[in-house]
Amino acid sequence: MNIRRHSVVAVLGVASLLVLVGFAPAASGEEATKRQTALTARMTIKVAHPDKARAAILQETKAARGFPALISGAHVRLKVPPEALNALLPKIAAHGLVLDKAMERVDLTQTISQLEAQLRSKTEILERLRGFLADSNVTATLAIEQQMNTLVGELERVKGELRVQRERSQWAVIDVSFNFEKRDRIIYVESPFGWLNTIDLRRFLWQF
């Protein structure tokens, strides 16, 4: 009985440590997974008719098996399969004058692998704790249940985080703005040619 109690205490101690630290070493013998990447493209285009352009872009997104994640007056956020991104971007650009474009690529492989390993480890520990419930006294049962509750909370957090990261790698995001995003981009620069310093929109309107 003493040995079993010591075993329960030892497992509880290890479980507590793992929950606190959040460390879960990857299982040995895992094969290298395919690289998982989050792709985000940002584009600012000026169009004469934003409503028409938006409708056309949404049609093109649908044809590329994507969907709109956000639609507003001057901004649309689209999600498309990563393999459709390169073909769709020039179609969107063709609707107007491209003022700005950028592409961001984030490698999520390590993050997803670590989350999957954490999920496996915590699930294993949870199963082991469950196994001790049958033979434990009241005090030990309460202690085990407390640890299990904490573990379940941790598992849900890890599952949620894993879902988010997998979603990021499964869908490429295209952010399209119809207006300048940075509204304070105009700065004052002194030109050595005096009259060039009089070329300014605010000045033109004020002196009109």
Next chain:
Amino acid sequence: MAILMTRLVLASCAAALVASTSVACGPTYTMTPPNTFKRFEKARDFKLMTADGVALKAREVENYPRADLPFWVDALRRHLEARGYVTKGSTCFKTLKRVDGCTLDFLLPHGAEDWVMSETLFIIGKRIVIVEAAGPFDRFARIEADLKQSLTTFDPGD
């Protein structure tokens, strides 16, 4: 006699004042504007505007240091791009009187809207004549083609 002389002097001064005022009214520009633009006939300056707020005005500056049209077009583009304006396009053309001109269009945020600012330059010896037009992007787009056509009729005067 003294009174007569004084009156003659005063009359001469008045005439000279009128003449100098006439000369100081500024150069006379002419242009056949698009139908949507209306001229401020009583204004000293050559300025026009559409009903929805697209404005056009011509002025001139000294061509100093003395340079040609390509130089000033390049300098203007570089200066405004350094300030954050985005070049929308540029066109060079000849007016009906065979005067060379170049138009540069720029985009920039202004308040809650994005605006187009159009700068057309003519180099006339010691003068640089600048025809400036500006308006919100969607409103400017409506008159853009007509304005480009009208600029070919612009006469910067001698």
